[in-house]
Amino acid sequence: MHSISRRGLLKTGAAAGVLAATGMPVRAAQRGGTFKLGLAGANTSDSWDGRTHSDSYMIVTAHGCVFDCLTEVNANGELVGELAESWEASADAKTWTFKLRQGVTFHNGKPFGADDVIESLQMHTAEGAKSAAKPIVSAITEMKKLGEHEVQFTLAAGNADFPFLMSDYHILMYPAGMIEEAIAKGIGTGLYKVDSFDPGVRTLMSRVDSHYKDGKAGWFDSVEVIAINDSSARMNALMTGQIDAANRVDFKLENLLKANPNINIFEVTGNQHYTFPMLTNLSPFDNLKVRQALKFAINREEMVEKVLLGHGAVGNDHPIGPANQYYAADLPQNDYDPDKAAALIKEAGLDGLQVDLSSSDAAFSGAVDAAQLYQASAKAAGIDINVVQEPADGYWSNVWLKKPWVACYWSGRATEDWMFSTAYETGVPWNDTKWENARFQELLLLARAELDQAKRRDMYTEMQALISSEGGTVVPMYANYVDAHSTKITNGGATIGNLWQLDSSRIIERWWMA
C-alpha cells in the first residue's frame, strides 16, 4: 500500500529536521501525566452519538479517544486494524470477512464481539436516524455473525475500499443491547474512559488499566478536553500554559506563538480543500472552453499566499488530496495563464465573459477575499467576474447548489471513491457541479470493485486528470491543518497524520509528556 504522499513526506521531513536542529532531546514514549487539550468546534448539543459527529471536538474525544472503529488509518496513511484484527475480500470485493480482536472489553466490562459490530452498524440505517455514514452502511446488504469474533459483510456492489470506510469517525463501536446507555454515558472500547462529560464545556477522561494498544499508544494517565471556541481565548490558554495543545491556530497570532519558545506549531496538508463549483448544466458553464478558461484565469499561488497566509498548497481542480492513497501528485498543474484563458474564451466563440461568483465567509474563512482575488486575476484574461456577497446565514441551503457559481469547501474524504461518489458521481445530491461524464462514471464503478492496487492507481489518476481538465470545479487550494502544542508534550518526531486536524484527531492516543 502506498504509504506516504510526496507532500506529507516533505512536511514531516521538515518537522523532523526542525526538531533535530533545535537539539531538543526527544524522550521515548512513556506513561504518565495529565494532558490538557483546548479545542474549537464544540457545541452544547454535542453527544456521544457518532452518527451526528461533524466537528473537531467530538471527533477528537470520541473517535480519537473513547471509542474505537474496526479499522484505523495510521499516521503514515496505512490502514491497520483497530477492533478488527484482519480482513479479507472475495474476488469481486463484494463479500468481506472481518476477524475481530479477542479479549477486548468495553468500559463497563462487557466483552466485545460480533454482535456489537452488527448492532453498531445497524444504528446508521435505523428508521428515523440521521447518520452521515448512512450511504456507507446502507451499501451492506447482509451482516452475518460467523463466530463470536468473526463477521461477514455482503455488499450490494463490490467495494475495494470497504475496510477503509470502516475507519470513518462516524462508525464507532458501541456495546450491543445497551447502545442508548453507551451514548448517554460514553461507553466505548477506547484507551480512555469518560469520567465526566459536560457538552460544550469540558470532558474529563482517564486511562483504562489495560488495553490492547498498551505499549503502542495511550501514554497520558488522564485527559481533560476543554471547549474553547473563541480563537484568541484558545491561543491565550496555550500561551499561558493552561492547555498543552490547541487546534485551529489563528494565523494572525502565528508570529506571537512562534516567538514563544515553549510552543510549536505543527501543520500538515491534508485533503481539506476550497472550491468554486459551477453548475455545468447552465450557460455559460455548460461550455467546456469557458470552464477551462476560468481554471487558467485564477492565480492559485497568490491565493495561498494571501488567503491562507501560506498555510496551504495550490490545488489542481480535483478533490483528491495528499492524504489520499492514490493522490496523483504528478498531474500537469493548471497554472495562471491569462493569455491562454483569453484564447479559450475566443475558442468558445465568445467575445469576453461576464459571470457572477457568489461568495460568503460561510463557505470558508476568507472566501470573499478569495473571490475578489479571483476577480482581479481574471480581469487580465478579459473575464469580468462580478463578486456577489451572500449572507452567511442559510448559505448552504440558499446559495450552494442553487446559484450558478459559488464558493464552497470540502474537508475531503479518506478514500477517492468516497469523495467522488459524494460530490462528483452523476446524479448524487451533493454533486455541486451537475457534471456528467460517461468515462468518469465508468471508471468510478470499475475502480470501486478493483482489488489490484496498481490498476486502481491508474484508474484514479485518470479520473483526477478528467476532473482537473474537464470538471466543473475550480480548486484553488488545499488548506493545511494548523495546530499548536506546548513543548511539554511530544510525539517523538514521528510522522503527523494528515487525515484530520491534531494528528488525524489522535493526538491524545499518540502523544506523551516530553
Place this chain on the structure above:
Amino acid sequence: MNSVLRILVQRIGLGILTLFIVSIVIFGSVNLLPGDFAQAILGQGATDEAVAAIREQIGLTKPFWVRYFDWLGALVTGDLGVSYSQLMFAANMGGDQLIPITTQIAPRFYNTMFLAGLTAMIAVPFSLFLGVLAALYRGSVFDRGANIFTLSSISSPEFFLAYILILFLAVQGQWLPSLASVKPDMPLGERVYTTLLPALTLTLVVTAHMMRMTRAAIINLLASPYIEMARLKGISPMRVVVKHALPNALAPIINVIALNLAYLITGVVVVEVVFAYPGIGNLFVDAVRTRDIPMVQICCLIFAAAYILLNLTADVLSILSNPRLRHPK
C-alpha cells in the same frame, strides 16, 4: 408600608407583562433571522429532505404563532420546555429520554450568578469607596485620575479590556489563569481564583457608572444647608460625607447599582466567550447560532427577568431609604 406593597404588586404585574412582550419580540425576531434550526444544524448537509425531516421531528412545520402559544402554554405551567437539539437527539436515538432546558440551564445559571456575585462584591465597595473619596477630594489629582481611569475603562469594549487584563495578568505576569474553566466540584477558593480575571474585567466595565453616580449624588448634597450646618459644627469632612451625605444620597446610588448588577447578568455574553466561562452567555451564543428558539427564549427571559427584578428591588430600596416616601402624607 402600604405604598411599598402597592408598588410591589403593581411592578410585579407590569414585570410579567413586560416579560410577555419580551417573549413575543424574541420569538418574532429569531423567526426573522435567515435560516432555521434545521438549516443551521445541518450546515453544508442541508439537503431539502434532511431539512424537512428535522423540521418534522421538532415541530417546525407548524406556523410560528401555533408554536409560540404551545410554548407559552407550557411555560405558564412551569415547563420551560426542551431545546430543539435535545428533541433532535431524542428522535435520532428513538428513545424518549429528554433532557429539559431546566437541567441544561441550571449549572450555567449558577455559574453566571457566581460571576455576577463575585464581580458585585468587588465592584460595589470599590466604586462606592472611589466615589466617596472623589467627592471628598473633588477637583484634586486623585479625583481626576479616578475619573479618567473609570471613564476610559467604561468606554473601551469589553473584549478589549479582557485582552488587556489577560496580557498583563495572565500572559506577562502569569498570576491569573486566562481561561476561566470552572468545574462543578471546585473548592470555593480555587473557583474564585479561576473566575477572578473575568470578574475584574466586568468590574472595570461597571465601576465608572456607579462611582460617578456616588460622586455626583454626594457633591449635590454637599451644597445643601444641613451639610453646611454639620460643617459649622466642626465635624470632620470624612464624617460629613459618610454619616450625613451618603445616607441621603443612597436612593440614586442604589438605582445605579441595581442597573449595573442587572448588566452583570445580562451583559456577560462577550466576557464569557472570551474567557470560555461556562455561563448562560456562552449557552445563549450557542443557541442563537443554531437557531434553537426554546433555548434562546429562556435565556432572554432570564435576562429580562433579572432586569425587572433588580429594578424593582432598587425602587423598593430607594423608597425604604427615603423617609418621605416611606411615610407619604
